[in-house]
Amino acid sequence: MMKNKICTSLEQSKKLIELGIDKKTSDMFYWHGEDIIKIGGDESQSDIFDIPAWSLTALLKLMPKFSLEKDISNNEGYQLHYNYNTTYYDDPVDAAVEMICWLKKYKKL
Numbered sequence: 627m628m629k630n631k632i633c634t635s636l637e638q639s640k641k642l643i644e645l646g647i648d649k650k651t652s653d654m655f656y657w658h659g660e661d662i663i664k665i666g667g668d669e670s671q672s673d674i675f676d677i678p679a680w681s682l683t684a685l686l687k688l689m690p691k692f693s694l695e696k697d698i699s700n701n702e703g704y705q706l707h708y709n710y711n712t713t714y715y716d717d718p719v720d721a722a723v724e725m726i727c728w729l730k731k732y733k734k735l
Contacts, residue, residue, distance in 0.1 A: 631719045633679040638723045642680065645730045651688055652678030685722035689729065708734070 633654045634642065643649065656677040686692070693707045706713045706721040711728055715721040729735035 630717050633681050634685070634719060634723055636677060636679075638719075639677050639679050642723065642726065643678070645727060647680075647688065647726065647730075649678045651684060652680045653684040654679040654681060680719075680723075682719050682722055685719065685726060688726055688735065689722070690734065692725070 636656055639652075639656070656679055680688075689708065691708070693705075703714055703716050704718045704721050706715075706718070706725045708725060708729065711725070713721045713724045713728070715724065726735065
């Protein structure tokens with residue numbers, strides 16, 4: 627049985643920041659760049675040391691109308707649909723990150 631991630635990886639978080647996704651839309655963060663995930667934001671924390679992370683819920687809130695469903699052809703995978711674009715990934719967080727990248731690339735977000 628595959629275990630899904632709870633939030634974006636450090637690399638995915640950095641990619642989203644580079645794309646211009648507002649850090650305030652994240653709902654978690656990596657503390658001091660370590661693999662320690664804290665849930666919720668603390669306004670007193672420094673942006674210099676804390677890297678935001680997005681849960682699947684936070685990622686989906688960034689997107690316009692979409693659908694996320696289990697891929698019926700692959701019991702371990704997920705499909706994320708926006709208009710006529712579909713992403714297929716083993717993890718829904720990965721699918722959401724790639725869809726946000728696509729939306730930014732084509733100026734839909």
